Amino acid sequence: MRNVLIIGANRGIGRALVDAYVALGDRVFATTRSPADIPGAVVLDGLDLKDDASCLALPGRIPVPIDIAVVNAGVLTREHLPDLLGPDRTDAFARIQEQLEVNALGPLRIATAILPLLHEGSRLAVVSSRRGSVGDNTSGGSYGYRISKAAVNMAFVNLARDLVPRGITITVLHPGFVQTDLTGGRGDVSPRIAAEGLVARIDATTMETSGQVFWHANGETLPW
């Protein structure tokens, strides 16, 4: 039985990750912003990626070392070029800033806050998005989401390098196009299928591949 921590676990892919690890017999700690009941998991509410105090307080609320931590929480709004050129410009930049705060700074904030819980052999993963891939960007648009996910990829590759001496692996993940609230229910795969793929990619990560690969949940590799 492994001790698993899922950040952003009350719905969508995060909730499916909890269910997947519970089904494997692991002990799961599930963080949420609001109170929630998640069968099989120890729920730790009041964790907001924008609130550093709530991130720094998390290790004190978890009584065991963590073997696998997945930073899943994220937000999506869409700002396209016309939004940046027209009367909505101020609002559009505010939404870009919000996504940077939650999707890029938030994962770095919580990852560094929970380092005291991690040990040699622990696995730390982030659910990013292929929208953050520079090499895969053929369509433009979605400025805030794309910039924030590219930034979080860099943050976690940086962590991979810096955590080599501590023997902690980093897995950077794209879950696929998944049917959740974030996509308005559209998508190619269910959260359950996406979560199974994410679990497999995290399990397969070694010190040799740590931070070296941008994984699609289906096992394909994506350009950075």
Ligand SMILES: NC(=O)c1ccc[n+]([C@@H]2O[C@H](COP(=O)([O-])OP(=O)(O)OC[C@H]3O[C@@H](n4cnc5c(N)ncnc54)[C@H](OP(=O)(O)O)[C@@H]3O)[C@@H](O)[C@H]2O)c1
């Ligand atoms: N669905 C897709 O097709 C897709 C594709 C690529 C990448 N992703 C990524 O996959 C991850 C999960 O997405 P999803 O589709 O499952 O989205 P979702 O259903 O909208 O769930 C988002 C989760 O993030 C939490 N969250 C949002 N802001 C937060 C904050 N400031 N602090 C802590 N938690 C916060 C939400 O909690 P609340 O309930 O409190 O809001 C919720 O648990 C995200 O990082 C997303 O960018 C999704």
